[in-house]
């Protein structure tokens with residue numbers, strides 16, 4: 001069966017299909033255009049979404065072998081073209097897989113912070129600092145990402161996503177911005193190390209840290225806003 005035949009086949013499945021734009025019930029229609037709002041739809045894709053079938057997060061999940069993930073390829077894909085990444089982000093994906101990407105980012109951040117603390121602290125303080133800073137930052141960033149996703153789900157309906165899947169979709173997409181936490185903690189860690197090995201740059205360091213922190217914060221929001229704009 002060719003693609004065009006697939007597209008013209010009316011939805012004939014036990015799964016109820018709804019328009020992803022206006023929630024109109026598309027069951028039993030012989031066309032592939034929503035009669036309520038005019039949105040074209042692909043019955044085969046809709047069946048996958050409403051049956052809850054998981055689709056791979058590309059390029060994080062390997063399209064051939066689902067057990068394989070590609071961390072650095074995904075980092076580059078998100079940073080180089082956030083619009084494309086958001087555009088192809090699946091309505092139904094494995095939430096655990098999206099979490100595992102964030103966890104990689106948090107672990108790299110923890111390693112960077114720990115290395116800087118070895119330079120900064122002496123002896124017994126390292127573990128205490130690591131626990132306080134590590135737990136504080138991790139809880140902070142996880143709560144922030146969850147809160148942003150809840151706000152988005154309440155305010156914005158993602159395109160090509162059923163209404164009840166809005167939080168799942170936004171939470172998944174927000175996970176892939178965790179890389180900014182890694183970049184900012186790595187840069188801050190480098191400055192911590194720099195400060196610990198020289199005594200002359202403290203004021204300059206403080207100004208730099210502030211500037212870099214603000215810039216990265218703004219960049220994070222620009223990336224997130226870019227991704228959201230593509231799917232709102």
Ligand SMILES: [Zn+2]
Pocket residue numbers: 019020021022023024034035036037038039
């Ligand atoms: Zn519609």
